[in-house]
Every structure is written in structure tokens, then in C-alpha cells.
Amino acid sequence: MTQEKEDKRLDLQAAYSVRTPAENEALYAAWAKTYDESFAAASDYIFPQQVARVFHEQGGHGPVLDAGAGTGLVAEAIAARKTCLMDAFDISEPMLSIAKAKGVYRRLVQGDLTQKLPFDDGSYASVVSAGTFTHGHVGPEAMDELLRVSASGALLVLTIKAELYEARGFAATFSDLGMQIYDFQLQEVPIYGAGAQSSDTLDAGLIACFRKT
Template sequence: MTDLQNAYALNGPDDCARLYADWAASYDAGFAADMDYRLPAHVAAAFLSHGGTGPILDVGAGTGLLAQNLRAFGYTAQIDALDLSPQMLDRAREKRLYSGLFAADVTQALGLPRRYNGITSSGTFTHGHVGPQALDHLEAIALPGALFALSINAGVFAANGFDAALARRPNVTLLETPIYGSASKDPAHAADRAIIALWRHPG
């Protein structure tokens, strides 16, 4: 199985922690390069073009690809990282893009030291990873008016109840986007798509 097939076959936090511990070292140069992985750039662009401001919490930050894209688009304020995997956060820490890095499970209540004006995420709301129950935990650490920009794999959007969860939020914008670019080396997944959900937390 490819790394991506292994990732899609996961079942919750314990599986994720094991897989990403092994995957962290090769994630950028292997998976992201080979798949021409564009989703972090699409989420960063959507967040900024909808008026997102900091401080930002990047959820399931992994090795920091979303923060790299926010910086590349000119965003200079604070970004914190949250991820289940300490090994993925170690890779992110090396890039010196984040202020705070928190090892935590977003499917549980979060005891973070601050609240945020922006909540971003790419690639974490997907097959076998994180379901819509995490949205309540994220809203608990969002400031009033905070902008959410979260990618959700199109294959789980209705099947895992994101459609119903987002219907309960006010004025949600949904943008469908390809996850990978035309140089992807995996024909089985090259056409996979995600939905970027954007909304402001009423507080």
C-alpha cells in the first residue's frame, strides 16, 4: 500500500499517532512532492482572501506546509500548531514558522493557553482521521468573529456528517478544490478533491 492508502485506511487517533510517527521524516520530500500536494496552499489562499487575521491555530499542522504557504502569501503574524503527532510537530518546529506547538487530540476538549482569531486546517478532516465532533472543541478556543478555513475531503463530507454539522453554523462558504496538482504520481488519487469550509464563529 502507498502512504496515502495507509492514511486513508486509518481508524481514529491511535492509528493516526502510529502512522504519522513513521511518516514524519519522509512526508515532505516523499508524499507532498510526489503527489504535487496543493491543498495547504489552497486553504492558505482561501483564509487570507476571506479576510483572515491572526493569531491563527493550524489544526493537524503536521510538518507545517500550511504555515509555509501562509508565510509565502505574506502573512506575518502569529501561527500556533496543534497536532496529535509529536514527530510531525518536530518537523514543523525545525521550520521556525510557528510560535506555539501543541501535541493534542482535537477530538477531545482542548486545554490551550490562548484563543484564536483564525482556525486553519488542511488534510486533517479526511478518511479515518478527524470527524465533525472536533468542530465544537475548536469553536471553544475561537475568539468571537474568528474565521475558520478547514479542508474536508470530499469523500467524507456527507458520509461522515460534515454537511449536517456545517448546516448548523451561520453563513458557511464551501469551496471545492483539487487536493493535488497535475504532477501527481499516483493516478488512483490524483483527482481527489476537498471542500474548504469557511465561516465566522459568532462567539
């Protein structure tokens, strides 16, 4: 298969169609080398910049866990504004290899966000994530582990596909967390910028921003 045909097969609909960690890993292994150009740049994908904006507005600082880091787009956006220690965690080793070359992370760890994370309790002062809580990827079941590895007072800035917020149980999960979190804010933001062309790029996104008690 030529690279051009491969790039056409690797798109937003392919990402939304994955259903298992294995399918997720396979998709991003194939997409890693061209992801930044064929998707992020071509779709004017601004979710990472939205996360970085909120992170800085809320006084976020390191060490930071980038959960579902992919090729490091969120960390690049954060680093453009402020220098802080950041670690990448992602299911795709090839995506992490691309991220590593950008020089924005202290360390990079491969793993599954739906499983127990290989980090000690309270390891991080901030947790960020863009594009991970969406169709076919990670659901609200990951919140317990993200909170476990967050220090008391840690800032969490996470994007969620708007249409999944109620349907996949994110709203109920945040409600159930109760006194475990505080300063909860939910913002609706564009996922894509003015250069977006696909009909999917009209979709709305949410940023959940809160702190761990």
C-alpha cells in the same frame, strides 16, 4: 527495513486506513521525516496552498491555530504571503518536530483534536486546517472545540474530503451549528496539482470557510 521499503509502506492508502488516534499517531511518527518529500512533493499536494489562498482572500490574521498541523505545510504557505502569529496542534510529536524546524510557529502543542483542546475560550482569531478531516482521521465532532477556542468573528478555513462531506455528517453538523456561525462558504478545489500521478490524486476536496458568531 530499508528507508526505500519504509517509504513505499507509508502512503495515502496507509493514511486512509487508520481508524484510531493511536494508529494515527503511530503512522505519522514513522512517516514524519520523509512526509514532505515522499508525499507532499511527490504527489504535488496543494491543499495547504488552497487553504492559505482562502485565508488571505478572507482577510485572515493571527493568532492562528493550525489544527492538525503536521509538518507545517499550511503555516509555510500562509507565511509566504503574510506574517502572523501561528500555533501548531497535532497528534504526532515527530511531525511537530519537523514543523518546529521550519520556524513558522509561535508554539507547538501535541494533542488529539477529538478531545478537549488545551486552549482557553476565544484564544484564536483564525483556525486553519488541511488534510485532517479525511478518511480515518478527524470527523465533525471536532467542530465544537474548534469554535470554543475561536474568538467572536474568527475566521475558520478547513479542508474536508469531498466524498465524506455528507457521509460522515459534516453537512449536518454545519447545519446544526445554525446561528453559531455565519458567512459560510463551501468551495470544491483540487487536492493535488498537475504533477500528481496516483489515481487517488484525482479525488476532490472541499474548503469550508466561515466565521464564528
